[in-house]
Amino acid sequence: xxxxxxxxxxxxxxxxxxxxxxxxxxxxxxxxxxxxxxxxxxxxxxxxxxxxxxxxxxxxxxxxxxxxxxxxxxxxxxxxxxxxxxxxxxxxxxxxxxxxxxxxxxxxxxxxxxx
Amino acid sequence: xxxxxxxxxxxxxxxxxxxxxxxxxxxxxxxxxxxxxxxxxxxxxxxxxxxxxxxxxxxxxxxxxxxxxxxxxxxxxxxxxxxxxxxxxxxxxxxxxxxxxxxxxxxxxxxx
Numbered sequence: 001x002x003x004x005x006x007x008x009x010x011x012x013x014x015x016x017x018x019x020x021x022x023x024x025x026x027x028x029x030x031x032x033x034x035x036x037x038x039x040x041x042x043x044x045x046x047x048x049x050x051x052x053x054x055x056x057x058x059x060x061x062x063x064x065x066x067x068x069x070x071x072x073x074x075x076x077x078x079x080x081x082x083x084x085x086x087x088x089x090x091x092x093x094x095x096x097x098x099x100x101x102x103x104x105x106x107x108x109x110x111x112x113x114x115x
Numbered sequence: 116x117x118x119x120x121x122x123x124x125x126x127x128x129x130x131x132x133x134x135x136x137x138x139x140x141x142x143x144x145x146x147x148x149x150x151x152x153x154x155x156x157x158x159x160x161x162x163x164x165x166x167x168x169x170x171x172x173x174x175x176x177x178x179x180x181x182x183x184x185x186x187x188x189x190x191x192x193x194x195x196x197x198x199x200x201x202x203x204x205x206x207x208x209x210x211x212x213x214x215x216x217x218x219x220x221x222x223x224x225x226x227x
Contacts, residue, residue: 034214034215041222042220044217045217093157093158095213102145102146102163102213103160104205106150106157108157
């Protein structure tokens with residue numbers, strides 16, 4: 001199957017700093033990628049849809065100024081958690097699909113810990 | 116809520132037994148997918164069933180879909196300790212470009 005690479009896999013940062021997470025489709029182009037957030041022992045909550053060349057679409061309740069998404073190329077979407085606080089600590093996962101197919105491929109996830 | 120319901124929330128069985136997990140959802144769908152997640156890791160796609168299908172098999176996996184009841188089930192036969200993981204159903208709407216809405220998940224523990 002197609003490969004989606006997410007980096008970093010783990011990051012620890014101080015409160016007030018910003019953290020950037022990258023999501024790359026390695027062997028296919030993805031005009032649309034999705035970002036999810038997962039709390040411990042909970043399910044994945046869709047945060048936003050990342051659209052190549054245009055603004056991201058955020059789900060209700062997700063702060064767009066807090067979670068900045070940039071999809072500058074057909075193989076890369078980035079999620080920046082700005083001015084991170086301990087409550088932002090979570091597991092963040094991205095997904096991408098090959099255009100015209102139904103299967104979504106997920107990155108390995110990024111565990112963010114804000115101290 | 117974005118999420119559908121999934122039951123049971125946790126399931127503990129012995130190796131060799133079958134495991135059945137159920138999922139219900141709220142909206143009309145294009146397809147329903149099942150994923151597996153090992154602790155703290157990414158998701159692995161298991162199987163996709165389209166809205167016009169009622170049953171699908173893949174190896175030891177059997178998935179059913181009842182669109183009238185907005186529910187699906189995942190059966191893992193002859194379970195193994197390596198099947199221990201969390202299992203999630205996810206639905207995609209028509210034209211949703213694979214924007215998936217996940218169920219709450221079932222944590223499966225298979226004991227040797």
